[in-house]
Amino acid sequence: MISVWIFLVIGAVWYLTFYFTYGKFLQNKVVGAEEKRLTPAHKNFDGIDYVPANKYILYGHHVGAIAGTGPIIGPTLAMAWGWLPALLWILIANAILGAVHDYLALMASVRYEGKTIATVTGNVISNRAKYIFLWFILFSLILIIAAFIIFDVSIFMLRPQVATAILIFMPIAIFVGVLIYKFNFALKYALIVGLLLILVAIWVGYNVPLVITDYNTWVTILLIYGWLAGWLPLWYLLQPRDFLNVYIMWGGIILGAIALIISFASFQIPALTSYTQPLVGYKPSPIWPVIVLVIACGALSGFHSLVASGLLQGN
Numbered sequence: 001m002i003s004v005w006i007f008l009v010i011g012a013v014w015y016l017t018f019y020f021t022y023g024k025f026l027q028n029k030v031v032g033a034e035e036k037r038l039t040p041a042h043k044n045f046d047g048i049d050y051v052p053a054n055k056y057i058l059y060g061h062h063v064g065a066i067a068g069t070g071p072i073i074g075p076t077l078a079m080a081w082g083w084l085p086a087l088l089w090i091l092i093a094n095a096i097l098g099a100v101h102d103y104l105a106l107m108a109s110v111r112y113e114g115k116t117i118a119t120v121t122g123n124v125i126s127n128r129a130k131y132i133f134l135w136f137i138l139f140s141l142i143l144i145i146a147a148f149i150i151f152d153v154s155i156f157m158l159r160p161q162v163a164t165a166i167l168i169f170m171p172i173a174i175f176v177g178v179l180i181y182k183f184n185f186a187l188k189y190a191l192i193v194g195l196l197l198i199l200v201a202i203w204v205g206y207n208v209p210l211v212i213t214d215y216n217t218w219v220t221i222l223l224i225y226g227w228l229a230g231w232l233p234l235w236y237l238l239q240p241r242d243f244l245n246v247y248i249m250w251g252g253i254i255l256g257a258i259a260l261i262i263s264f265a266s267f268q269i270p271a272l273t274s275y276t277q278p279l280v281g282y283k284p285s286p287i288w289p290v291i292v293l294v295i296a297c298g299a300l301s302g303f304h305s306l307v308a309s310g311l312l313q314g315n
Helices: 004-031 055-066 070-081 083-111 117-124 127-158 160-181 187-207 215-231 238-263 287-298 303-308
Strands: 276-278 284-286
Touching: 004 083, 004 238, 055 238, 055 303, 070 083, 070 287, 083 117, 083 287, 083 303, 117 127, 117 303, 127 160, 127 215, 127 303, 160 187, 160 238, 187 238, 284 287, 287 303
Parallel strands: none
Antiparallel strands: 276 284
């Protein structure tokens, strides 16, 4: 039995090594990033779509947008083949491919006035490529939204306490965004206020669960929320939402890691079960290339090029 904490150490060393070597090479030699260059948020400031963000808010926004439900569901499903294939693919693909993909998409957008990757494609290749890409993005987003709605509705119907907490959390995020951007509230105090209010939302959720048994009602609510979130300026909802979310996420990760280290826990499933598992559509699914599709956001996902581009609002 192999203790989990050993892999926590290996993972930390692995990512730090690539960050300070390969990552710095990409930043300095490939992209040629310079701090003195103004980002589109500064050059094109309009108070709506182009708004400079504090670096911690920007970090939380990107991490919260990319490290959402996908990196949780995908690796969990991949455990059907055993823990070793999933772990290897995440470590290797994320460092060599995924992080590179996301960073270069982000920097390409910075160099093209904060436009989406589709617009960048049109400028670099051709208008025809741009419109082909836009159609691909449309159908991809329909699939992604459908997948996340199915997952979220299932959670809300199974755990109505979560539904209450989440619905309260959204106005909390708006409140924190207004505090920061409109009233120039100190970031650390806005964070404290936001986290305390989230604790209240969780308490209310456990005591006043929102029970809605109709599946289509939940789908409608989530579609309306998605439309509003896409329509409102980023600084108003999505940025403060992700800024608060990322601290919850890191808190959970840190507490989980501490618990694993203290308990000297070991893997309870085999390193490799078999090369084929009835995973996708309950049909025999081989490790390769299906593991790439199943884990996706946990290692490498084309969706991240949309998150990284057009959502800059950077320093």
